[in-house]
Amino acid sequence: MKRPIAVFDSGVGGLTVLREIRLHLPSEDLIYFGDTARVPYGTKSAMLIARYAVENVRFLLRFEPKMLVVACNSMSSVAIPVLEGAFRLPVVGVIHPGAVTAVRASRNKVIGVIATQATIASRAYHHAVRAREPEAEVIGKACPLLVPAIEEGRGPDDPVVRMILSEYLAPLREEEIDTLILGCTHYPVIRKAVEEEMGGGVTIVDSAKETAHRTRDFLAELGLLERSRKPGRIRVYVSDNPAEVRKRGALFLGDDMPPVELVTPEQFYE
Structure with a gap:
């Protein structure tokens, strides 16, 4: 069996x-x-x-x-x-596999993470990334509205999802990250919207x-x-x-x- x-x-x-x-x-x-x-x-x-x-x-x-x-x-x-x-x-x-891939992918060692409040508050991705690349800068952004939106069945082309992402991702664009970890297992569903919001110069790491x-x-x-x-x-x-x-x-x-x-x-x- x-x-x-x-x-x-x-x-x-x-x-x-x-x-x-x-x-x-x-x-x-x-x-x-x-x-x-x-x-x-x-x-x-x-x-x-x-x-x-x-x-x-x-x-x-x-x-x-x-x-x-x-x-x-x-x-x-x-x-x-x-x-x-x-x-x-x-x-x-799901933390360490994504962190390892992000360190390998990043060129400027400025790595962003979007996740729930609990994940960002734990600094788990910060610790996992810094354990592999001590000089990396990790910038986390809590996105509490994304999971409820996805749980409602909203996809990457939904205007509500687009509006939420525009608000949450703006600070990360300003920090000039070159790699972004999708730090919540819901987020691969809206990966297309994240990629379009961040632009082609940012590598998206799918922790799933x-x-x-x-x-x-x-x-x-x-x-x-x-x-x-x-x-x-x-x-x-x-x-x-x-x-x-x-x-x-x-x-x-x-x-x-x-x-x-x-x-x-x-x-x-x-």
Whole structure:
């Protein structure tokens, strides 16, 4: 029996990570949990985010996963050490893969990050980038309105998204960054709008894609890659509103969006 990769997020944004893992590891079974009853995490305290992360993993343990992928920047920024200490499973977050790629891509070592309030306040990207390039300047910008807009189903051509990005990205353009990290797993959905707002001279780093690369490499290092060529199965669970999640999930997974199952409070805490 295949042991799945468990991918989890506060909502539907982590489906961008699931999509990339599916593209790079098509034979792996994937379990996704979106904590839609408690979204967003980005405005909550570090202590509460870490508690939610542990509760999410306890639910996912019933599927006997071989790896945990924290497909949420807010959780990755504060909860990775907690999860590594609490569970005997390899853990991949979304912060470090994006930081590594940004350092490699930047020419002038002025790197921007757009993310939730929690991720920016944690300075997780600052620390991850500076650990690899001590002379780099990291400029973070919290974008609290973007996740709600994307969760509503607004895409890159939506005028509301364009207006929000114009406001948030103006300070980063003034700082003459040459690399911008999409520090939230929701943001790849509106990548086109970000690229057009920033202009052609700025390299956009998609942390979802880089996390999939790290997941593949880490599994290979551990000897846990699935050897079968049979296509893997995807199962998606949420803590609230599965019908709406399946509808919105098409933005992230397209035609590959599977049925979405509701996890009741009784099931979640059993």
